[in-house]
Amino acid sequence: MFVQEVIDTIITDSCGDFRLEKTCDKLICGNPDTKVTGIVTTYMATVDVIKQAVACRANMIITHEPTFYTGKDINDWLDSDELFAAKKKLIEENEIAIWRYHDYMHRAKTDRIYDGFMHEIEWDRKLLQNNRVYEINEVTLEELAEYLKQKLSMSTIQIVGNPHMKCTRVGILLGGGSLGLGREQMPMELMREEKLDVMICGEIMEWTLCAYVNDATMLGLNKGMIVLGHERSEEAGMKYMAHWLAPLVEGTMVTFIDAKEPFTYL
Amino acid sequence: MFVQEVIDTIITDSCGDFRLEKTCDKLICGNPDTKVTGIVTTYMATVDVIKQAVACRANMIITHEPTFYTGKDINDWLDSDELFAAKKKLIEENEIAIWRYHDYMHRAKTDRIYDGFMHEIEWDRKLLQNNRVYEINEVTLEELAEYLKQKLSMSTIQIVGNPHMKCTRVGILLGGGSLGLGREQMPMELMREEKLDVMICGEIMEWTLCAYVNDATMLGLNKGMIVLGHERSEEAGMKYMAHWLAPLVEGTMVTFIDAKEPFTYL
Numbered sequence: 001m002f003v004q005e006v007i008d009t010i011i012t013d014s015c016g017d018f019r020l021e022k023t024c025d026k027l028i029c030g031n032p033d034t035k036v037t038g039i040v041t042t043y044m045a046t047v048d049v050i051k052q053a054v055a056c057r058a059n060m061i062i063t064h065e066p067t068f069y070t071g072k073d074i075n076d077w078l079d080s081d082e083l084f085a086a087k088k089k090l091i092e093e094n095e096i097a098i099w100r101y102h103d104y105m106h107r108a109k110t111d112r113i114y115d116g117f118m119h120e121i122e123w124d125r126k127l128l129q130n131n132r133v134y135e136i137n138e139v140t141l142e143e144l145a146e147y148l149k150q151k152l153s154m155s156t157i158q159i160v161g162n163p164h165m166k167c168t169r170v171g172i173l174l175g176g177g178s179l180g181l182g183r184e185q186m187p188m189e190l191m192r193e194e195k196l197d198v199m200i201c202g203e204i205m206e207w208t209l210c211a212y213v214n215d216a217t218m219l220g221l222n223k224g225m226i227v228l229g230h231e232r233s234e235e236a237g238m239k240y241m242a243h244w245l246a247p248l249v250e251g252t253m254v255t256f257i258d259a260k261e262p263f264t265y266l
Numbered sequence: 267m268f269v270q271e272v273i274d275t276i277i278t279d280s281c282g283d284f285r286l287e288k289t290c291d292k293l294i295c296g297n298p299d300t301k302v303t304g305i306v307t308t309y310m311a312t313v314d315v316i317k318q319a320v321a322c323r324a325n326m327i328i329t330h331e332p333t334f335y336t337g338k339d340i341n342d343w344l345d346s347d348e349l350f351a352a353k354k355k356l357i358e359e360n361e362i363a364i365w366r367y368h369d370y371m372h373r374a375k376t377d378r379i380y381d382g383f384m385h386e387i388e389w390d391r392k393l394l395q396n397n398r399v400y401e402i403n404e405v406t407l408e409e410l411a412e413y414l415k416q417k418l419s420m421s422t423i424q425i426v427g428n429p430h431m432k433c434t435r436v437g438i439l440l441g442g443g444s445l446g447l448g449r450e451q452m453p454m455e456l457m458r459e460e461k462l463d464v465m466i467c468g469e470i471m472e473w474t475l476c477a478y479v480n481d482a483t484m485l486g487l488n489k490g491m492i493v494l495g496h497e498r499s500e501e502a503g504m505k506y507m508a509h510w511l512a513p514l515v516e517g518t519m520v521t522f523i524d525a526k527e528p529f530t531y532l
Contacts, residue, residue, distance in 0.1 A: 044477060047484035069478045070450045077451045081458060083482050083489075145532050156422065158529045184336045185343045192347060206469060206496035206528065211310060212335045212349065214528040218313035219352050227529070230472035262472065262480040263424045263493070265531070266411050 001252055003060055003097045004032035006039065009248050010062075010101060014108035023103045028067045029088075030097025036060045038253040041242050043235040045098050049257050050090055056255055060097045062245075064105065064113070064175075064238050065230070067098050105237070113174055116240030117233065121151045133194045134170045141165045141198060141224040148200070152232050156265040160213045161198070161224030171199040174233040178202050178209065188212045191223070198224040202233035231261050267518055269326055269363045270298035272305065275514050276328075276367060280374035289369045294333045295354075296363025302326045304519040307508050309501040311364050315523050316356055322521055326363045328511075330371065330379070330441075330504050331496070333364050371503070379440055382506030383499065387417045399460045400436045407431045407464060407490040414466070418498050422531040426479045427464070427490030437465040440499040444468050444475065454478045457489065464490040468499035497527050 001009075007027070011019070028045075038058030042049045045063040053061050066073045068084065078084035091098065105112045111131060118125040128134055139147070142163035149157045171190055178201035180186040187209040191199055204210055204227055216223035235258060242256035267275075273293070277285070294311075304324030308315045311329040319327050332339045334350065344350035357364065371378045377397060384391040394400050405413070408429035415423045437456055444467035446452040453475040457465055470476055470493055482489035501524060508522035 044473075046477070047481045051484075065473050066477070069454060069474050071473065074451075077455060083478065083485060083487060086485050086487075087481060142532060149532065157532050159532060160528050160530070163530060163532070185340075188335060189343060203472060207310075207331050207337065208335055210528050211312070211332070215313045215353060216349050218317075219349060221349060221352075223349075262426050262476050264426070264429060266408060266415065266423050266425060266429070 001036050001249055002032065003027070003030060003034045003036055003099070006036055006060060006249055006252075007032070007099055010245065011104050013248055014104045014112070018107075020103055020107075024066075024072055025100050025103050026073070028063075028073050028098040028100055029091045030060070030095070034059065034095065034097055036097075036249075036252055038255065039245065039249065040255050040257050041238045041245065042257045043231050043238050043259040046259050047087055047090065049259050050087075050094070050096060052257050053096065054094045056253075058253065058255060059095055060099065062099050062101050062238075062241070064100070064102055064234055066100070073100070112241065113234050113237035114172070116237030117172070117174055119240050120236035121148065128172070130194070132172055132190060133196065134172060136168055136170055138166050138168050141167055141226070144170070144198065145226050148226060148228065152228065152236070154228070154232055154261065158227040159225060160210055160227075161217045165197070165222050165224050167197040167224065169194065169196045171196040173199060173201055174228075174237075175202040175230055178204055180208065184208045197222055198226060200226045200228065200233075202228055203230040229261065229263070231259060235259065267302050267515055268298065269293070269296060269300045269302055269365070272302055272326060272515055272518075273298070273365055276511065277370050279514055280370045280378070284373075286369055286373075290332075290338055291366050291369050292339070294329075294339050294364040294366055295357045296326070296361070300325065300361065300363055302363075302515075302518055304521065305511065305515065306521050306523050307504045307511065308523045308525045309497050309504050310525040312525050313353055313356065315525050316353075316360070316362060318523050319362065320360045322519075324519065324521060325361055326365065328365050328367050328504075328507070330366070330368055330500055332366070339366070378507065379500050379503035380438070382503030383438070383440055385506050386502035387414065394438070396460070398438055398456060399462065400438060402434060402436055404432050404434050407433055407492070410436070410464065411492050414492060414494065418494065418502065420494070420498055420527065424493040425491060426476055426493075427483045431463065431488050431490050433463040433490065435460065435462045435464075437462040439465060439467055440494075440503075441468040441496055444470055446474065450474045463488055464492060466492045466494065466499075468494055469496040495527065495529070497525060501525065
């Protein structure tokens with residue numbers, strides 16, 4: 001298969017004939033006419049991911065998030081950048097195509113980042129209400145956080161709230177979704193309307209939901225928050241993609257490479 | 267003194283006759299004509315901060331960040347909110363005035379959040395270049411992070427980069443400043459232009475500076491990042507405010523109350 005064929009196959013499988021007028025889902029590097037030797041799926045095409053793709057002879061990387069450090073992969077500000085030059089050289093010398101699969105992934109029949117996350121933490125995807133709300137058997141906030149730490153291979157997890165509070169109604173907002181998607185109060189409105197005990201978040205801001213849950217705790221209300229970060233909350237979606245993509249591109253090797261959490265906790 | 271007098275005194279001391287047309291520095295609760303019994307300075311007027319203000323008989327809280335969970339303290343979405351009702355009741359029953367001091371604080375002759383931070387970590391404010399760049403005797407990234415942890419009373423700190431890398435040129439972007447102030451690439455441009463080894467950050471996004479430093483590390487470049495979070499990076503500015511405000515409001519008690527980091531690390 002050629003790069004463009006892989007792209008078209010994935011978009012059609014995700015959204016049928018629907019096409020976005022504006023999207024960040026673009027071929028960031030490489031040529032649509034290149035014959036694909038192997039495909040790597042990952043949260044982010046970091047330097048290490050690219051090196052590992054080369055090592056397993058894949059020449060197409062499908063990345064969920066940007067390659068060049070801004071939301072829209074704008075790179076005019078990187079002309080004289082030493083790091084950009086080195087990363088671009090690595091990509092070009094190895095003739096790697098990098099395609100971003102973000103908007104169509106979230107807009108698929110079911111949001112495919114959530115599909116992968118639910119699969120990874122072994123919660124039944126079908127029981128997810130409104131795509132964002134889940135009901136579990138009662139556990140404490142600390143127990144839920146420890147469960148997620150283990151399932152998502154995290155060394156440290158940030159929570160807000162009383163670790164001993166009871167959780168049954170759980171909201172899930174992965175990646176940048178927990179920033180509110182353009183409406184700062186959205187995660188709090190969801191928490192209130194759905195009577196959630198706890199929100200599992202990707203990326204956060206301290207002055208919105210975090211402050212709300214903190215105040216709720218101080219008032220003795222049963223509210224908590226678990227912060228997974230952007231990468232940990234979305235990586236499982238790209239891992240799961242390797243499973244569903246393989247039969248669509250039969251004959252082409254598909255490998256998931258974990259971009260890994262960027263943080264060290266001291 | 268009355269609430270409005272305190273506000274006018276602080277703005278004039280910060281910026282002389284200059285006034286912003288649009289600003290979030292508003293009286294969020296209370297009455298401008300109330301006689302001030304005591305002033306509390308804090309990063310955020312959380313429920314616990316309000317209770318502590320009441321306990322020390324202060325009826326005016328000066329907060330750097332929002333009281334009601336959105337950047338502009340919009341509260342039309344909170345009409346039927348149980349938490350909002352309880353917090354508002356606490357404020358009104360105790361006749362507390364809450365004033366936000368944010369924009370004028372950052373725009374003062376010297377940014378007063380940075381003044382307080384530099385004082386807290388015992389670095390000479392006068393040696394800060396371009397308001398954001400600082401040169402120190404060589405230490406490792408881990409040593410610098412440990413120093414900040416201790417000075418800012420943190421239990422856990424997030425870093426990106428090799429803990430053993432050497433740091434001498436240090437960038438400082440506190441609070442929301444490390445988000446780029448409307449230009450995602452700003453922190454990276456600063457890092458490049460000023461040949462910084464490490465950036466000390468407040469609030470961050472994983473796909474911008476964090477990804478840049480992560481890639482740089484993978485390429486063997488000497489770049490690192492320390493994430494303090496929003497609250498820990500700005501609280502010291504509000505602590506320092508209690509010192510410089512006291513002589514301006516002579517006869518009125520001024521107390522700093524630490525809003526404290528909202529996170530528990532598991």
